[in-house]
Amino acid sequence: xxxxxxxxxxxxxxxxxxxxxxxxxxxDVQFCHVAAEANSGLQTxxxxxxxxxxxFKKMIRTAMALLPEVDRLLIPRLVRLDGHLLCPNFRAFPDxxxxxxxxxxxxxxATSIIDTVVDISSxxxxxxVRAEVLxxxxxxxxxxxxxxxxxxxxxxxKAAKLSAKLAPYAKNIALIGRAYMLQDPHLNMGIPEILNxxxxxxxxxxxxxxxxxxxxxxxxxxxxxxxxxxxxxxxLGAFMHVTEEMAPAGIIYLLSFNCGVDALVRxxxxxxHKKLAGKIPMMVxxxxxxxxxxxxxxxLEAFLDVIDGITTR
Amino acid sequence: MESPHVxxxxxxxxxxxxxxxxxxxxxxxxxxxxxxxxxVYLRTKGDPIRSIRQVMERIExxxxxxxxxxxxxxxxxxxxAAKLIGTDLIKNEITTHTLAALTIAPDxxxxxxxxxxxxxxxxxxxxxAIDFNMNTVCAAGTxxxxxxxxxxxxxKVEDMGEMALASExxxxxxxxxxxxAETDMIHKQQIGVGRNEIVAGxxxxxxxxxxxxxxxxxxILAPVVFQGGVAANKGIVKEFERQTGHPIEVFPxxxxxxxYGAAIYASKAQGQxxxxxxxxxxxxxxxxxxxxxxxxxxxxxxxxxxxDAKAVxxxxxxxGRYSEGKKQGQEQS
Numbered sequence: 141x142x143x144x145x146x147x148x149x150x151x152x153x154x155x156x157x158x159x160x161x162x163x164x165x166x167x168d169v170q171f172c173h174v175a176a177e178a179n180s181g182l183q184t185x186x187x188x189x190x191x192x193x194x195x196f197k198k199m200i201r202t203a204m205a206l207l208p209e210v211d212r213l214l215i216p217r218l219v220r221l222d223g224h225l226l227c228p229n230f231r232a233f234p235d236x237x238x239x240x241x242x243x244x245x246x247x248x249x250a251t252s253i254i255d256t257v258v259d260i261s262s263x264x265x266x267x268x269v270r271a272e273v274l275x276x277x278x279x280x281x282x283x284x285x286x287x288x289x290x291x292x293x294x295x296x297x298k299a300a301k302l303s304a305k306l307a308p309y310a311k312n313i314a315l316i317g318r319a320y321m322l323q324d325p326h327l328n329m330g331i332p333e334i335l336n337x338x339x340x341x342x343x344x345x346x347x348x349x350x351x352x353x354x355x356x357x358x359x360x361x362x363x364x365x366x367x368x369x370x371x372x373x374x375x376l377g378a379f380m381h382v383t384e385e386m387a388p389a390g391i392i393y394l395l396s397f398n399c400g401v402d403a404l405v406r407x408x409x410x411x412x413h414k415k416l417a418g419k420i421p422m423m424v425x426x427x428x429x430x431x432x433x434x435x436x437x438x439x440l441e442a443f444l445d446v447i448d449g450i451t452t453r
Numbered sequence: 454m455e456s457p458h459v460x461x462x463x464x465x466x467x468x469x470x471x472x473x474x475x476x477x478x479x480x481x482x483x484x485x486x487x488x489x490x491x492x493v494y495l496r497t498k499g500d501p502i503r504s505i506r507q508v509m510e511r512i513e514x515x516x517x518x519x520x521x522x523x524x525x526x527x528x529x530x531x532x533x534a535a536k537l538i539g540t541d542l543i544k545n546e547i548t549t550h551t552l553a554a555l556t557i558a559p560d561x562x563x564x565x566x567x568x569x570x571x572x573x574x575x576x577x578x579x580x581x582a583i584d585f586n587m588n589t590v591c592a593a594g595t596x597x598x599x600x601x602x603x604x605x606x607x608x609k610v611e612d613m614g615e616m617a618l619a620s621e622x623x624x625x626x627x628x629x630x631x632x633x634a635e636t637d638m639i640h641k642q643q644i645g646v647g648r649n650e651i652v653a654g655x656x657x658x659x660x661x662x663x664x665x666x667x668x669x670x671x672x673i674l675a676p677v678v679f680q681g682g683v684a685a686n687k688g689i690v691k692e693f694e695r696q697t698g699h700p701i702e703v704f705p706x707x708x709x710x711x712x713y714g715a716a717i718y719a720s721k722a723q724g725q726x727x728x729x730x731x732x733x734x735x736x737x738x739x740x741x742x743x744x745x746x747x748x749x750x751x752x753x754x755x756x757x758x759x760x761d762a763k764a765v766x767x768x769x770x771x772x773g774r775y776s777e778g779k780k781q782g783q784e785q786s
Contacts, residue, residue, distance in 0.1 A: 431589075434529065438529075442585055446581075449581050
């Protein structure tokens with residue numbers, strides 16, 4: 141069986157564990173994350189995408205392009221992970237794909253979509269969601285769930301990986317943003333590789349243990365400003381963690397769209413940055429469908445010059 | 454014809470070239486004294502090779518024979534310019550503008566730069582750039598915007614400053630986007646508002662837009678230095694003073710500040726440099742084209758420089774397949 145799972149969803153650690161789990165339980169299953177070029181027409185035709193950010197629109201197009209190539213399209217309806225809410229667009233994601241699928245003229249219209257609701261705050265929730273996903277994918281030949289759902293990578297294992305990743309570099313830059321931005325070279329406009337090329341290691345929130353970041357972010361929680369969105373907590377916690385524990389040479393906050401949540405995170409990070417009294421240079425970059433790589437390169441070069449204090453030499 | 458340089462001793466200089474989207478600028482600095490020996494500001498007109506060639510013609514036709522010790526390029530066309538003149542000193546325009554401003558005004562704390570399509574703010578403390586911002590997708594607060602509106606009003610862009618200063622009651626013009634500004638201007642013209650008032654309103658809206666979308670709440674402290682072609686507009690300067698509450702300083706060479714900064718950068722370069730080849734431009738045919746590499750999903754638009762119809766240089770590929778020759782074969786589609 142071929143299962144389509146849009147590559148953008150793999151930026152969520154839980155989705156990667158789900159894929160691992162399904163692959164273990166049903167070894168003959170084959171996952172597809174991006175469509176072959178032959179179907180790229182489905183990625184460029186006019187679609188109903190709602191008024192959303194570029195990453196979300198891209199994800200819809202990836203899902204649509206996968207339809208003709210797979211037996212099932214797995215696009216979980218992500219509501220909550222690790223006890224924290226996700227951007228509400230993720231709840232509407234399956235609806236938008238279904239709506240666009242139903243308008244297609246060809247046989248891809250018949251591809252079934254598995255849109256299990258994902259609302260996870262505990263291990264029990266994980267097992268329940270897993271059972272629902274398996275039921276959706278393999279209704280007639282449900283595999284025995286002999287093994288527990290894979291656990292997330294431990295904080296120690298993540299720390300060891302990060303240490304190895306940063307080992308070749310003398311200086312590091314914290315690149316803060318949503319997982320789906322930072323793990324997609326098209327959406328992050330190659331910023332990690334540009335920084336690596338300039339001799340800087342790159343630390344992202346996804347390199348760090350989420351439970352640790354969640355605890356750190358909780359120090360900032362109070363009444364009206366509690367960051368209850370998972371992505372926002374991850375960014376806030378990462379900012380606080382790296383500035384307190386890692387002394388990066390600079391911080392870049394990359395966002396795709398000034399939506400309500402990201403606008404709030406931006407203000408919060410700028411406010412925390414002010415308290416650092418200029419000890420660590422920070423830059424905010426907006427990367428969307430209008431961004432040109434040349435513009436990003438110019439800003440990165442200038443930012444590295446600021447870090448290096450080149451104007452005083 | 455006899456060369457203008459016969460029997461004259463070569464003058465050692467540093468060269469800075471700033472190739473922007475709308476204009477190309479050049480500055481020649483005397484080695485040692487760092488005095489500006491020549492500078493030029495000309496329209497790129499969508500043909501940067503031609504404008505760089507014009508710059509080199511100007512340098513070669515000067516009665517003083519110049520010996521270029523080092524050259525640096527900046528601006529959005531800096532890579533192409535560097536390939537054409539044969540230099541490895543390539544610097545972004547934020548840094549070169551900072552170098553220029555701090556050379557002329559060492560105490561500057563804020564640098565405002567508004568060019569043809571870019572506008573930027575640079576925050577400086579203790580002679581060091583600590584923060585900056587550039588406009589993103591909107592050109593409403595730039596020189597092109599003023600150019601466009603000058604054309605619509607039937608006035609010269611150079612006259613707009615004086616016209617704005619002559620106005621006693623500037624019209625209210627939206628500066629958020631060129632389309633809305635134009636709509637506002639047409640409406641104001643139709644109801645009989647004078648041109649000076651409209652021009653003054655445009656200056657106000659440009660500064661308002663700049664402060665809202667480029668400065669974005671960054672702390673503007675004096676001394677404030679204003680650079681870029683738009684600094685020629687006295688109406689904009691006055692508006693900046695009014696809206697920021699600080700005196701605005703416009704120094705000589707404000708229009709070529711990027712090139713000036715590039716020349717300063719060139720003067721600081723250490724070590725061996727590749728030989729300067731700028732004058733080759735006058736003797737050989739150069740052209741640039743592009744192709745899309747389809748070796749991976751990035752689909753980079755690779756730029757290619759031809760000298761006498763032969764491809765001699767590549768850039769703009771993310772993986773270095775062409776520019777650094779990392780992989781054999783230079784396939785293209």
